[in-house]
Amino acid sequence: MNVKDKYYQEVLRFWKDLTPNQRELVDHSIIKKHFNKGEAMRSSSDQCSGLFLIESGQVRAYIISENGKEITLYRLFDRDVCIFSASCIMKNISFDIFIETEKETTAYLIPTSIFDKLSKESMAVQVFANELMASRFSDVMWIMEQTLFMTLDKRLAIFLLEQSNIEESDTIKITHEKIANHLGSAREVITRMLKYFQEEGIISLSRGTIHIVNRKRLEQLTLY
Amino acid sequence: MNVKDKYYQEVLRFWKDLTPNQRELVDHSIIKKHFNKGEAMRSSSDQCSGLFLIESGQVRAYIISENGKEITLYRLFDRDVCIFSASCIMKNISFDIFIETEKETTAYLIPTSIFDKLSKESMAVQVFANELMASRFSDVMWIMEQTLFMTLDKRLAIFLLEQSNIEESDTIKITHEKIANHLGSAREVITRMLKYFQEEGIISLSRGTIHIVNRKRLEQLTLY
Structure with missing residues (x-):
């Protein structure tokens, strides 16, 4: 197994369940992206680029009120996966999250169309998305309890x-x-x-x- | 199609994708439950009975602080499905939600073991759980924005x-x-x-x- 495969396998828990064709599709479509500190990975103008796998760096997800008040919801670090940058393919998500880098960040992007295709084909990808959303949901509940109580x-x-x-x-x-x-x-x-x-x-x-x-x-x- | 089938199909969007065996399993294991006003459907002592389909009534989900302060997260009405009464089978959910009836409520319960089995076998059930969680996540984000902003x-x-x-x-x-x-x-x-x-x-x-x-x-x- 080469280094790239090992990385995919560690970060994408569904990797081992993909068919060779699906793996090749991911491998061919994945894009390496570099962000400076303070750059938006998800904003009102760019809501749905796809699934970001953070290689290195630090990312903050937050909400913002009409008068500019912010609340940090969670942070992502090396090897975390950012699912809300692909939120357009998730049904019933009706809120806006902003995502920006807090440090210089390198990330791999699986474009929305590819992730959408995979999640329709593979049960393992659905389970992965489900678990990832449950994690972020738990983060938000924790913040909510902290903030309110x-x-x-x-x-x-x-x-x-x-x-x-x-x-x-x-x-x-x-x-x-x-x-x-x-x-x-x-x-x-x-x-x-x-x-x-x-x-x-x-x-x-x-x-x-x-x-x-x-x-x-x-x-x-x-x-x- | 009989009345029961019609009800299942309307409330459980995955019903049409189940095999005849899976449908029979649900049909045989489902339990009709009656709750008085103010009864707990999910509490610290009974965290994981299964998936509740509300036939009629009104249900409130809330969190509670150490000193007894409460916040209502969302409400469920006729034909809504309560997923957090099956939260033990969902990975990465690390928060406690209390669920109680606000009116006399009749609900059908798909026991945890059956729902767990189905969600491991059927992609449609995974998608359903995913969409349901996204809905509740959106409800909570809305409440959070309201409360904080x-x-x-x-x-x-x-x-x-x-x-x-x-x-x-x-x-x-x-x-x-x-x-x-x-x-x-x-x-x-x-x-x-x-x-x-x-x-x-x-x-x-x-x-x-x-x-x-x-x-x-x-x-x-x-x-x-």
């Missing part, structure tokens, strides 16, 4: 810890505006809460940077 | 109009507590907003009842 200090603590894990560093480079967008809050509210964390000796703030000083206390905030 | 007066106006449509009456019998649960708000906040609507001549309030006085103005509230 949790106090902001808890949500902010969880966000800072996640961000620090993703960056593999105690220092997080992010603006208060961006945090507010992620959490569906206002910048002023986030700034006030961050200052409170700083006064408590949990973090220290400097321009565009948050440094975690007392990780243990930040973790405690996520527990109660 | 809309002002409470707008949400309350929409809720009262919906309720009045469901009851087919200008008079809605519901407590402020229940409305608060539906909208994920507090009773006091809802009472205050309802009193404001009353002062504006949009509704009139009496014990356990809300009467829509000026439907046009209530509808205007949902637009801006």
